[in-house]
Amino acid sequence: MIVAAILLSVFSLTVPKVTLSDLEHRFASGKDTTYVVNFWATWCKPCVEELPSFDMLARRESGNPVVVLLVCLDAPSDLNAKVLPFLRKRAFACETVLFTEQKPHLWIDKVDSTWSGAIPATLFVKNGKRLFREQEFTQRTLDSTFTTFRDHIR
Amino acid sequence: MNCTSLRTLVVTLTLFLGFSSGMVSPLHAQNPLAPDGLKVGDQAPDFTLKNVDGKLVGLRSFVDSKGVILVFTCNHCPYSVKYEDRIIELHNTFATKGFPVLAVNPNDTVIVPEDAFTKMQERASEKKFPFPYVIDETQIVAKKYGARRTPHVFVLLRTRTGWTVEYIGAIDDNPDDASKTESKFVEDAVNALLKNTKPETATTKAIGCTIKWKKG
Numbered sequence: 336m337i338v339a340a341i342l343l344s345v346f347s348l349t350v351p352k353v354t355l356s357d358l359e360h361r362f363a364s365g366k367d368t369t370y371v372v373n374f375w376a377t378w379c380k381p382c383v384e385e386l387p388s389f390d391m392l393a394r395r396e397s398g399n400p401v402v403v404l405l406v407c408l409d410a411p412s413d414l415n416a417k418v419l420p421f422l423r424k425r426a427f428a429c430e431t432v433l434f435t436e437q438k439p440h441l442w443i444d445k446v447d448s449t450w451s452g453a454i455p456a457t458l459f460v461k462n463g464k465r466l467f468r469e470q471e472f473t474q475r476t477l478d479s480t481f482t483t484f485r486d487h488i489r
Numbered sequence: 490m491n492c493t494s495l496r497t498l499v500v501t502l503t504l505f506l507g508f509s510s511g512m513v514s515p516l517h518a519q520n521p522l523a524p525d526g527l528k529v530g531d532q533a534p535d536f537t538l539k540n541v542d543g544k545l546v547g548l549r550s551f552v553d554s555k556g557v558i559l560v561f562t563c564n565h566c567p568y569s570v571k572y573e574d575r576i577i578e579l580h581n582t583f584a585t586k587g588f589p590v591l592a593v594n595p596n597d598t599v600i601v602p603e604d605a606f607t608k609m610q611e612r613a614s615e616k617k618f619p620f621p622y623v624i625d626e627t628q629i630v631a632k633k634y635g636a637r638r639t640p641h642v643f644v645l646l647r648t649r650t651g652w653t654v655e656y657i658g659a660i661d662d663n664p665d666d667a668s669k670t671e672s673k674f675v676e677d678a679v680n681a682l683l684k685n686t687k688p689e690t691a692t693t694k695a696i697g698c699t700i701k702w703k704k705g
Contacts, residue, residue, distance in 0.1 A: 378567035381699060408696055410665040438662045440674070440693035451637035452659075453699040471699075 348422055350407065350414065353432040355442050358406070362460045368400040369485040370460040374434075374446075376408040377421045381471045382455040386427065388474040392481060393429040401485070403429040408454060411435055461488040526635010529691040533559075533645045533652040536630045538593065538623035539606070541613040546591065546621045548645070548652055555587030556655070556682060558675060559643040561636040563594045564612050565603040566698035569639045571664050573616060576640070579660070579675060580620045588644075588679045590620040595631035595639070598624075600701040631700055638697030644678045644688070656688045659695030 362370055373389050375382035386405065393403035405427065409418050414433055422431055436442045443452045447467035450456055459466040459481065466484050470476075527533060537547040551557050560576055562569040580590035598605040606624050613622045625631050634643055644656035656678035661670040678688035 376696075379698060380565075412665065438671075439664070439696045440659055440662055440672075443694040443696070450694070452694040452696045453638035454696060455699075469699075 348419060350418060350422065350431050350433050352411065352435045353406075354434075355436050355445060358404075358432075363463075365400075365402065367462065368402055369481070369488075370458075371401065371403045371481060372406055372458040372460065373404070374406050374408055374454050374456045374458075376454060377413070377417045378409065379454050385455055385472050385477070386425070388472055388477045390425075390427040390429055391474060392477060393427070397428065405429050405431040407431055407433045409433070459484045461485060464488045526633070526637075527643070527654045527657070529654050529657055531654050532650075533643065533654050534633055535652070536625075536633075538625055538630065540621040540623045541606075541610045541618075542621075546623050548591075550621075551589065551591070551647070554589055554647060556644065556646040556679070557652070558583065558588055558590045558679065559634075559645055560590060560592045560660075561595050561631060561634075561639055561641040561643075561700070562592050563596050563601070563604045563639045563698075564608050565596070565601050566639045568664055568695075568697045572640050572660055575660055575667055577616065577619060579679075582676070583679050584619070586679075586683055588682070592618070592620055592622045593625050593630060593636075594622065595625045595628055595636055596701040597628070597703040600704070604701075628700075628703060636700060638695070638699055640695075640697060642675050644675060644682070646682055655682055656691055658693030662693075664696065 358372070371389065371392065373382075373386075375386060377383065389403050389405065393401075396403070407418055411433060418431075418433065439452060443450050446456075446458060447465070449467060450469055453469060455471055456467070456469045457472065459468075461484065466480070468480065472480070533548070535548040537545045537549075540546045548557060558579055562572070562576065576590060576592065583589070594604055594609055596604040602608070609622055609624060612618075636643075640660060642656070642658060642660055643654055645652045646655045656675065658674060660673075660675050661667070662672045662674070663670040672690070674690055674693050677690065681688045
């Protein structure tokens with residue numbers, strides 16, 4: 336069963352393309368759901384290093400109203416050559432989307448005004464409340480930031 | 490309401506208000522290595538750093554220029570690599586007009602061996618960098634300026650008393666494809682300064698690699 340599920344997830348891997356407004360609509364519709372949104376790219380070494388912590392969080396919270404979303408900032412033209420092979424190899428449990436917004440100088444501030452644009456960066460959203468972190472997480476710091484945020488937003 | 494439940498309420502409310510009022514993004518509280526840094530209009534401090542040719546270079550090396558295009562960049566960051574040719578082009582376009590490029594590698598070379606001084610020398614020679622490529626070993630320049638990522642550009646204008654910051658941010662609006670760029674921020678800023686006007690867009694943000702700060 337598990338092997339079949341893993342095989343299925345590996346072969347049916349899809350990475351939908353999304354815009355910032357797609358993400359915002361999703362946050363707005365997901366009442367009581369905690370979204371953990373990690374901005375990363377295959378070319379970003381510290382991002383790749385922290386991804387397993389997000390995967391672990393997603394696995395642990397599976398069944399709870401928690402969505403761990405990996406927002407990939409690779410160039411859309413690198414999807415087939417870099418992003419999909421990377422994700423197939425890693426077989427993460429979290430959903431991955433490819434961010435198609437152009438002109439970063441316009442959208443970075445809309446994610447969070449304190450963001451310099453450096454990645455990794457992570458946004459936590461629940462019931463319209465947001466917490467933004469421009470930092471690299473370890474499993475411990477990710478878990479504690481997530482738990483504190485989720486448990487104190489009603 | 491007893492004392493315990495009151496205390497719980499207070500704690501909950503404090504945390505809740507903290508999260509909802511924007512207090513939750515005191516970025517500098519958890520990232521003391523990236524202070525506020527310089528803003529447009531500020532005086533830019535001079536420094537002396539070692540260039541790939543072994544000579545010391547600082548703003549004082551450019552006293553005959555109208556300004557300097559200071560670029561925090563490095564070898565390893567793919568975003569810096571994407572912009573390498575565009576940085577060379579900026580220098581080739583503007584050095585003769587009085588705005589040469591000065592490239593600074595701010596990364597800790599223990600964390601990123603690819604950014605080591607000898608690797609910088611190799612890259613500068615491979616790419617025939619027409620500008621100085623200096624190493625910010627103590628990271629003090631990156632900290633003073635408030636550089637947060639690579640590449641991160643500061644356009645400086647020489648004044649009678651020193652240097653002022655006139656533009657901070659991205660090189661242009663399309664990291665992936667130089668030919669599809671619509672706004673060339675640095676080019677526009679320098680052109681404005683050459684006409685003795687202020688840049689229309691004085692700050693922008695861009696995706697980039699975090700600066701690799703020394704641990705501990």
